[in-house]
Amino acid sequence: MQNNNEINKLKEMVYDQVLDEVGLGHFYRFIMPEEVLVGPGCARKVGKEAAELGKTALLVTDRGIIDLHLHNSIIRSLEKEDIEIKIFDQVQSDPDDKIIKNGVKFAEENNVNFIIGLGGGSSLDAAKAISFMINNPLPISQYEGSNKIKNKGLPLIAITTTAGTGSEVSASTVVTDSSKNKKMVISSKYLVPQIAVIDAKLTVGLPASITAATGIDVLVHVLEAYLSKDSMTISRALADHSIKYVMENLAQAVGNGNDIEARHRMCIASLMAGMAFSNVGLGACHATAHQLGTTYKIPHGVANAIMLPSVLRFNKMVSKKEIAELAHVVGARTEGLTTREAAEAVINEIELLISELNLPQTIREIGGKKENFKSMAEDALNDPTLSTNPRQANLEEIITIYENAF
Ligand SMILES: [Fe+2]
Structure with a gap:
């Protein structure tokens, strides 16, 4: 006959199995400042x-x-x-x-x-x-x-x-x-x-170009946290509001650096993005942008701005539903569109913001060369931020991501 301990252990195993089956078998840890x-x-x-x-x-x-x-x-x-x-x-x-x-x-x-x-x-x-x-x-x-x-x-x-x-x-x-x-x-x-x-x-004293580049970095933090393989309800809630604030306030903060309201909202967006990505990780945009930044000595935010549309289109294959769900926060019109078309409309809206900020949009514009793509892709594959990207990428695919951003 089994003793009470064994019976309790069996009960716990069954309970864990039920939690797994209903999708609650994972435990989350969320770290924040005091x-x-x-x-x-x-x-x-x-x-x-x-x-x-x-x-x-x-x-x-x-x-x-x-x-x-x-x-x-x-x-x-x-x-x-x-x-x-x-x-x-x-x-x-x-x-x-x-x-x-x-x-x-x-x-x-x-x-x-x-x-x-x-x-x-x-x-x-x-x-x-x-x-x-x-x-x-x-x-x-x-x-x-x-x-x-x-x-x-x-x-x-x-x-x-x-x-x-x-x-x-x-x-x-x-x-x-x-x-x-x-x-x-x-x-x-x-x-x-x-x-x-x-x-x-x-x-307030930050030059327009730095405001633009750091602001796009916020957007990439929050988009990558939202799409992360480890994303969770808390981080998605932070991401939702943060994306909306960037889309509504970044151009304003760049165009008029003294607009304290726009600056304040960008600070809040950055805070929420930081809390989100710090807990659930980033993705292929940071992994590829890190190598672009190191190779061509361009600011981190500029490298992210160049890589973002290409990476979003790569991830769209597995994350079109999640990207399409962002239509309401990026201000994209999606009435009558399929999920695939709605996801593309969201990416287009993000591209419009990047072009409005006068940031470089292609690797060609910063003097990049295609012959560096293979070694950059090899380093991107080893970048720790790639591990939480929603779509797994191999070397050839990362080279294609760079080519699409060329
Ligand atoms: Fe970043």
């Missing part, structure tokens, strides 16, 4: 939030931010709470392990209690890397990949000055390995900032 401050001017309030984190802060940023005095209101707010600020402003775009090592040394010499990252993706990624490396041994390369960080880092406040990367809410950082000239993606729950600060006022 606190998100949102609203034009909210960076001025950061001192109050920071007061409980300690008396000495390390501000990680770049010279451009200091020259524009974007840090002034934040410093004043911290000083009001008697917080001492040490500034590390050596961050450069695509920060490498040497910069991180210098930042860690500077933080240790000054006995800081917590870290504030201020800037675009590079400054926030550097702040995240410095924060965790203070409590984990060198070299940083041993943490490349997922969940390899053993110890929690110093508390981190991430204040974004662009509406694009989503780094302020994501669980990853990108650091260049200087010995191999290769980007390392490090992912861990310990990289999610405690506090994310989304203040559209800090984005």
Whole structure:
């Protein structure tokens, strides 16, 4: 006769089987910052939030931010709470392990209690890397990949000055390995900032071309999260609203950089996109755009803008229903259309936005050469972002994606 334990085990197995059959057999994990401050001017309030984190802060940023005095209101707010600020402003775009090592040394010499990252993706990624490396041994390369960080880092406040990367809410950082000239993606729950600060006022001075490129990056984050193999209800809900905000506000923010309402909505779109993709991954647009960006030294958002229509048309074969469902948020007319035609109408609408922003739309326009496609496709196949693309792609298919974007 079976004992109670065995009977309970059998019951659990049957129950799990039933859950699998009704599509509820998967478990989800959704990671977010403990606190998100949102609203034009909210960076001025950061001192109050920071007061409980300690008396000495390390501000990680770049010279451009200091020259524009974007840090002034934040410093004043911290000083009001008697917080001492040490500034590390050596961050450069695509920060490498040497910069991180210098930042860690500077933080240790000054006995800081917590870290504030201020800037675009590079400054926030550097702040995240410095924060965790203070409590984990060198070299940083041993943490490349997922969940390899053993110890929690110093508390981190991430204040974004662009509406694009989503780094302020994501669980990853990108650091260049200087010995191999290769980007390392490090992912861990310990990289999610405690506090994310989304203040559209800090984005007002961004030039139109950067606003356009970072805005398209937001759109790609959210589209890839929406179509991801790992997508879930929470991420799809975030994606829905984020796509709508980009489609309605990006051209406005590019055309009139002082439009604080459009800037604010782009910041919200970026925040929601960051939360979505950070939890469910990206796809073939990022995988192919990463190689295009590295090969031709073009900004990440520009590379995404070039690759997006070609990748969406590739994914349409398996995701036409999901793409067609976006008609209401992108503003595409689909009355009387088949699902296939509706999906194409959505992609056309996205292409129209990219052309309105005056971003390059083809690899030819940036001086790209077809002879590089094979090696770029080989690297794209190994890009970790490809793993959540809804349609599996082989080498030949990725070459075709590049050819269609040529
Ligand atoms: Fe991106």
